[in-house]
Amino acid sequence: MQIAIVGGGIVGLASAYYLSKRDVDVTVLEKGSLGSGSTDRANGGIRAHFSSPVSSKLSQRSIEVWESIETEFDTDIEFRRPGYLFMARTEETAERFRENVRKQEELGVESEFVSPERASEICPELHADRFLGGAYSPNDGIADPHLGLQAFSIAANEAGVDIRTGVEVTDITLDGNGSVTGVETSKGSIEVDTVVNAAGPWAAEIAEMAGLNVPVTPKRRKLVIVDPETPVPESTPFTIDADRSVHFRPEREGNVVAGGHFAEADPAQDPDDFEERVPLEWSAQVVEAASDTAGYFGPHSEIRRAWAGLYAVTPDHHPIIEETRPGFVNAIGFSGHGFMQSPATGQLVAELVVDGEATSIDISSLTSDRFEGGSPLSEGTVID
Ligand SMILES: Cc1cc2nc3c(=O)[nH]c(=O)nc-3n(C[C@H](O)[C@H](O)[C@H](O)COP(=O)(O)OP(=O)(O)OC[C@H]3O[C@@H](n4cnc5c(N)ncnc54)[C@H](O)[C@@H]3O)c2cc1C
Structure with a gap:
């Protein structure tokens, strides 16, 4: 199974790491340098205290990883509490x-x-x-977002993930049924079974390449x-x-x-x-x-x-984490929470891609159709 991840920020690299443990071929495509989007500008806040249960669950599971990262990844991310x-x-x-x-x-x-x-x-x-x-x-x-990013990128690299910087994704190709077949990049095309959209603030642009309109x-x-x-x-x-x-x-x-x-x-x-x-x-x-x-x-x-x-x-300050069309997985729209929630997100992306469903956390409320007459979530502790 061939997977391309668009975006070498914390969400893309955590996803790459957890996918690499599932015996699939992963390529990360990053148009700039790793972390050059939102990740290196984050404040590093990590909290489980949210008013929304699903946000809290994403953080709680992530904190289990942040707590053990020093032993699991042999990296100090300066996590202090x-x-x-x-x-x-x-x-x-x-x-x-x-x-x-x-x-x-x-x-x-x-x-x-x-x-x-x-x-x-x-x-x-x-x-x-x-x-x-x-x-x-x-x-x-x-914690330090850049050190967190480094921990995941080093571990993903060691696990065999192909991390390419300076490569821009310019289009996504679909077959007649609307399933993903590949990506076009500034350095040629790549055939893949699945594309993961982890493009942070560029997420809507990447989704549009797959014919999707997402409110990010x-x-x-x-x-x-x-x-x-x-x-x-x-x-x-x-x-x-x-x-x-x-x-x-x-x-x-x-x-x-x-x-x-x-x-x-x-x-x-x-x-x-x-x-x-x-x-x-x-x-x-x-x-x-x-x-x-x-x-x-x-x-x-x-x-x-x-x-x-x-x-x-997103309109309700919660991410979209789902396979939105066959072979196209969105992990986008994290507002000010994408660093802290990236480990759980990476695990969920691996489950969606390899198992076809997310099992570690109930993320049925995080699909994009919630904005089409569904019931958007609410969060009372957003920090601007
Ligand atoms: C001021 C500020 C403070 C914050 N504070 C916190 C905080 O305290 N705690 C917290 O958890 N979060 C915080 N955040 C939010 C956090 O930074 C983001 O949610 C998180 O970094 C998102 O990671 P990402 O990997 O999704 O996106 P990004 O880090 O933006 O990565 C996306 C990558 O995709 C690449 N890309 C885009 N288009 C293409 C393309 N066509 N081809 C190839 N590559 C492409 C970009 O170059 C970029 O590197 C803060 C954000 C800001 C701005």
């Missing part, structure tokens, strides 16, 4: 978090609804008086490294001030990676031509908003480096 702390300023948001915490119990995710006082024990400089409470999940954390829209998101006035200890959780749409998490040497989406407008982006530079005004806005969240930040905080990347967003 200071937890996630979602803080609420309004009663409506607090109630949403209380409800989420109740759901986590059913899902087996450790979490607690915390009072402002308890929250300020967890995140010592938090301006507790501005909040009504929050949701804390102590086992969630952060690239949206620009930004992050900034800040050297705050008071160093932020590595034990500080990934802290989200939900009603102010600002977040920060510890980086090395007391710095943080911070972000937030403040603009009303959120236009679709061209993944080949979007503004990668980040205006200083936005970074200053993040620091100002964060200074209203916690006392680490103030006018003497220093902005170190900022960058922009793309979320690949």
Whole structure:
């Protein structure tokens, strides 16, 4: 069985790795360099705390892999677990978090609804008086997305996967019944039985080559490294001030990676031509908003480096993972969750391709027909 994976990001490489364990021939086709899409721009957040059960399951199964990656892959991905702390300023948001915490119990995710006082024990400089409470999940954390990508690419390579960079997929060929027969690339055509679309923000473009219309829209998101006035200890959780749409998490040497989406407008982006530079005004806005969240930040905080990347967003912020037409598998639309959920996704892709059905997790809710009058899912803890 010959499989071509379009995209050498974390989803494509995790899929390649798990497919390589199933005795099939796998080629990864990446038009740029590995990780050059969204993966190398991700924040590295890894959490099981979601309001949507299927998102939580994808993360829980993935975390089992992230936890054991050092022994299984002999790679340190700098996985550390200071937890996630979602803080609420309004009663409506607090109630949403209380409800989420109740759901986590059913899902087996450790979490607690915390009072402002308890929250300020967890995140010592938090301006507790501005909040009504929050949701804390102590086992969630952060890892380095590039190291995660490297772990999967090295393991896939060692397992015999043919990883080709600088090769662009330009078309997908189908037979008279609409089944996949091959891919056309900038370096010639390849006959395959199955194509896996793991093209991140380019996913809709690749799906269109197979005659499919998928609602995956690239949206620009930004992050900034800040050297705050008071160093932020590595034990500080990934802290989200939900009603102010600002977040920060510890980086090395007391710095943080911070972000937030403040603009009303959120236009679709061209993944080949979007503004990668980040205006200083936005970074200053993040620091100002964060200074209203916690006392680490103030006018003497220093902005170190900022960058922009793309979320690949579906209307309900959940991915599409399915064989959409014979021989064409989509693993797309991960919004801000594609890094953390990539191990489970890779396993599911291998099941779909080799066994013809996904068995490790019930992903029947993640098919693309949910957007055609079906019932889109909802998620109450999206981080922009
Ligand atoms: C600012 C920011 C912060 C984020 N933070 C987090 C976080 O904290 N946690 C988390 O889990 N996720 C986070 N994400 C989301 C995460 O980065 C993505 O969900 C994930 O990287 C998607 O991986 P992917 O492999 O699907 O896509 P990508 O990494 O984009 O890979 C797709 C690849 O396909 C290639 N490609 C496209 N078209 C073609 C073609 N025609 N031929 C060949 N190759 C092609 C591209 O070059 C690209 O390398 C964040 C994203 C951004 C932008």
